Amino acid sequence: MSAxxxxxxxxxxxVWKVRGRRAIVNRLATVAMYVAFLLAVIPLGAVIxxxxxxxxxxxxxxxxxxxxxxxxxxxxxxxxxHAILGTVEQVFLxxxxxxxxxxxxxxxxxxxxxxxxxxxxRLLVDVMTGIPSIVAGLFVLAFWxxxxxxxxxxxxxxxxxxILMLPVVTRxxxxxxxxxxxxxxxAAYALGIPKWRVIVSIVIPAASTGITTGIMLxxxxxxxxxxxxxxxxxxxxxxxADPLKGPQESLPLYVFAQAGNAFKxxxxxxxxxxMTLILIVVLLYAVARLxxxxxxxxxx
Amino acid sequence: xxxxxxxxxxxxxxxAHQAVADVTMTIEPKMVTALIGPSGCGKSTFLRSLNRLHxxxxxxxxxxxxLLDEHDIYGADVDPVALRRSVGMVFQRPNPFPTMSxxxxxxxxxxxxxxxxxxxxxxxxxxxxxxxxxxEVKDRLKKPALALSGGQQQRLCIARAIAVEPEVLLMDExxxxxxxxxxxxxxxxxxxxKDRYTIVIVTHNMQQASRVSEMTGFFTLDAAGRPxxxxxxxxxxxxxSMPADKRTEDYITGRVG
Numbered sequence: 001m002s003a004x005x006x007x008x009x010x011x012x013x014x015v016w017k018v019r020g021r022r023a024i025v026n027r028l029a030t031v032a033m034y035v036a037f038l039l040a041v042i043p044l045g046a047v048i049x050x051x052x053x054x055x056x057x058x059x060x061x062x063x064x065x066x067x068x069x070x071x072x073x074x075x076x077x078x079x080x081x082h083a084i085l086g087t088v089e090q091v092f093l094x095x096x097x098x099x100x101x102x103x104x105x106x107x108x109x110x111x112x113x114x115x116x117x118x119x120x121x122r123l124l125v126d127v128m129t130g131i132p133s134i135v136a137g138l139f140v141l142a143f144w145x146x147x148x149x150x151x152x153x154x155x156x157x158x159x160x161x162x163i164l165m166l167p168v169v170t171r172x173x174x175x176x177x178x179x180x181x182x183x184x185x186x187a188a189y190a191l192g193i194p195k196w197r198v199i200v201s202i203v204i205p206a207a208s209t210g211i212t213t214g215i216m217l218x219x220x221x222x223x224x225x226x227x228x229x230x231x232x233x234x235x236x237x238x239x240x241a242d243p244l245k246g247p248q249e250s251l252p253l254y255v256f257a258q259a260g261n262a263f264k265x266x267x268x269x270x271x272x273x274x275m276t277l278i279l280i281v282v283l284l285y286a287v288a289r290l291x292x293x294x295x296x297x298x299x300x
Numbered sequence: 301x302x303x304x305x306x307x308x309x310x311x312x313x314x315x316a317h318q319a320v321a322d323v324t325m326t327i328e329p330k331m332v333t334a335l336i337g338p339s340g341c342g343k344s345t346f347l348r349s350l351n352r353l354h355x356x357x358x359x360x361x362x363x364x365x366x367l368l369d370e371h372d373i374y375g376a377d378v379d380p381v382a383l384r385r386s387v388g389m390v391f392q393r394p395n396p397f398p399t400m401s402x403x404x405x406x407x408x409x410x411x412x413x414x415x416x417x418x419x420x421x422x423x424x425x426x427x428x429x430x431x432x433x434x435x436e437v438k439d440r441l442k443k444p445a446l447a448l449s450g451g452q453q454q455r456l457c458i459a460r461a462i463a464v465e466p467e468v469l470l471m472d473e474x475x476x477x478x479x480x481x482x483x484x485x486x487x488x489x490x491x492x493x494k495d496r497y498t499i500v501i502v503t504h505n506m507q508q509a510s511r512v513s514e515m516t517g518f519f520t521l522d523a524a525g526r527p528x529x530x531x532x533x534x535x536x537x538x539x540x541s542m543p544a545d546k547r548t549e550d551y552i553t554g555r556v557g
Contacts, residue, residue: 181395183391186353186356187391187395187460188397188408189353189356189381190351190461191384191385191388191409191412191461191464192381192382192384192413193381193412193413194381194413194414195381197412197413198412202408205399206397206398206399
């Protein structure tokens with residue numbers, strides 16, 4: 001009887017021991033994850049906190065609605081209207097060029113491409129992802145601005161940004177199309193729906209949330225690009241609404257130019273413009289998420 | 301209207317691998333023909349070759365002939381997209397289009413195939429009534445299809461398939477993901493649909509085959525990796541009571557598979 005009890009006790013304590021060790025490991029892993037999470041969030045929080053903190057000094061309605069025309073080197077006035085206009089136009093044009101092209105390439109890769117050509121195209125797209133942004137700028141400078149005598153313009157800037165966006169849009173859209181289960185395609189084929197219609201009406205809507213997120217990431221990435229713009233948009237102090245001809249300002253160029261000066265008025269303008277840049281990207285992202293959220297709700 | 305299918309010496313391949321070898325059978329109209337057999341014996345591949353869905357898989361091809369009312373569906377003059385409008389299919393797992401409402405799912409086949417019809421609401425109602433789903437969904441046609449239960453989704457898929465008014469309805473284990481009550485609903489539905497369509501059903505459930513079908517074909521394969529063959533094809537009552545082939549008997553009595 002006592003032997004039996006001792007045995008039972010031993011077993012129970014063994015179980016207890018194992019559970020104790022597992023609980024400790026579990027706790028350690030949980031703590032490690034939270035620490036990693038905090039470490040990852042600190043830079044993000046710090047950047048936003050610092051930018052907003054420094055940017056609020058100059059940020060305001062006047063700042064958003066005025067250009068730098070007639071502002072002297074030590075004057076405190078001036079604003080970023082011309083830069084916002086330039087950034088919006090350049091990024092919009094870059095999206096108009098790269099999004100349809102990227103989507104079509106992604107559709108080719110995932111829905112039509114076989115083994116040979118598609119593999120090559122995919123490799124080239126991956127190589128393109130690695131193009132340094134300044135190289136894209138140099139290319140447009142040599143080819144478009146100088147070679148074709150087009151001069152500096154918002155469009156030249158948009159072309160260089162489109163080169164940077166294209167591979168990101170293509171690869172993210174391809175991954176999203178790949179996630180759409182084949183059963184939906186087959187169900188549609190079995191109804192006698194032509195292939196192009198299946199892609200347009202079944203596959204793309206099913207992947208739309210992910211595709212939009214990918215496009216937004218690409219937009220967010222190029223909105224902050226500075227290097228290629230130096231050689232393509234060139235920068236300007238004046239409101240210039242025509243993106244097809246003539247130097248144009250943009251927010252990153254503005255931040256770059258202002259931050260390069262030593263005076264407090266310049267530094268304050270740079271921070272306020274940087275804060276506006278973050279705001280614009282966040283706003284764009286929020287709008288895109290709202291648009292696709294409506295779609296997602298529809299599915300439930 | 302319901303059409304007859306004559307399969308002559310059909311073999312199906314995935315690249316170099318042969319999945320089905322030399323099947324010859326006649327599928328009669330206005331009847332349910334059941335295909336049974338162990339997993340991997342090529343039943344589904346065979347079924348998918350009847351609406352040319354097999355060839356959608358890269359590298360897949362067939363040899364032999366499939367005649368739909370005497371007309372070779374693999375003929376050079378046949379557009380597979382047009383063919384699939386007359387040979388509908390219901391799949392193993394319910395697969396309503398996730399971004400569409402119940403109404404749009406049923407209308408999808410007609411709308412997306414380019415048919416412009418003013419009476420779309422009537423067509424949808426008719427198909428949903430035909431699939432025994434109308435009473436359950438008539439008040440929420442605009443709701444997303446994924447809000448339905450699994451059994452309802454499968455009946456929606458049947459409604460979607462019959463909305464384009466095919467002549468043949470292929471069903472690839474349509475009940476294997478469903479509970480017994482939904483299964484019963486779909487079996488009742490099949491009994492009704494066979495007045496208008498030629499129905500071919502692949503099933504793993506032998507009770508189901510014996511309940512719903514007039515004709516039964518038994519497929520098997522000699523060993524893994526070998527192509528599946530049609531061992532026996534006869535009236536369902538005969539296949540299940542006195543099978544001619546020893547392998548059929550072993551399978552239906554549960555000795556193998």
